[in-house]
Amino acid sequence: MAQELSNELKKINHFIVFSYGNITAEQNHQIRRKLRSQNIALQMIKNTIAGVAIEQIYKKDMKRIFRGPSGIAYGSQPVELAKAMLEISKKTKLLKVLGGYLDGIILTDKQVDELSKTPPKEVLLATLAGAFAAPYQQMASAMDSAMQSMANALNSVIAKMEKQ
Secondary structure, eight states, X not given: OHHHHHHHHTTOSEEEEEEEOSOOHHHHHHHHHHHHXXXXXXXXXXXXXXXXXXXXXXXXXXXXXXXXXXXXXXXXXXXXXXXXHHHHHHHHSSEEEEEEEETTEEEEHHHHHHHHTSOOHHHHHHHHHHHHHHHHHHHHHHHHHHHHHHHHHHHHHHHXXXXX
């Protein structure tokens, strides 16, 4: 069982740890279906097995995060994963986010909440591109303004010369 989980964990570099209480099979199915539509998978796991598998793969001790009946959610982008899990947690009150793992860093539940508030990757890239482009746009605008001023001055000189 730990080996199966280890094989699955080798494929991912981020996941959310959650606890679940008395969840019916139907509620479990509905939650999984909703998350599956967002390319997120859930896996209910025994804490001891999770601890062994995570320590084998990531060389991290996450036993303090796994409390009570636990599971992991993985897939999608980290921000979207955090948002989806917190949304399900708030709507259903059946799951509780306990923490997570992101590229070598163990996250607390508060850090997962902060992660969920991060703008999507596309927005961050667009902001970065805008920051790189801004100086060039300002330079082009200044050059255009200088060229326009020069053209106006030449037109004035030409107009004066034509009057003489």
